Amino acid sequence: MPHAIIPSASQRERIAFTVKWLASIIQIMGYTATxxxxxxxxxxxxxxxxxxxxxxxxxxNDRAIMLIHIVALGAMLVGMSSS
Numbered sequence: 001m002p003h004a005i006i007p008s009a010s011q012r013e014r015i016a017f018t019v020k021w022l023a024s025i026i027q028i029m030g031y032t033a034t035x036x037x038x039x040x041x042x043x044x045x046x047x048x049x050x051x052x053x054x055x056x057x058x059x060x061n062d063r064a065i066m067l068i069h070i071v072a073l074g075a076m077l078v079g080m081s082s083s
Contacts, residue, residue, distance in 0.1 A: 023051075026045050027050075027053075030042050040080075046076060051069075051073065054066055057069060
């Protein structure tokens with residue numbers, strides 16, 4: 001049975017760096033979409049950005065980042081399902 005490949009610390013940092021910038025750019029696109037009234041695309045952009053930042057929190061083992069983004073994700077999902 002093959003062993004899982006665990007990325008090294010430097011690889012995790014490169015992944016985190018890339019994901020945090022992509023997630024940030026996508027969230028900025030979500031803010032822009034909101035400003036122009038482009039719904040529901042703005043919500044989908046925010047979802048991707050929030051998930052990206054949650055992943056960064058996991059990669060960094062940063063519970064504060066994970067907490068705020070899992071709460072934001074839950075709030076967004078509840079809001080979307082009630083619309």
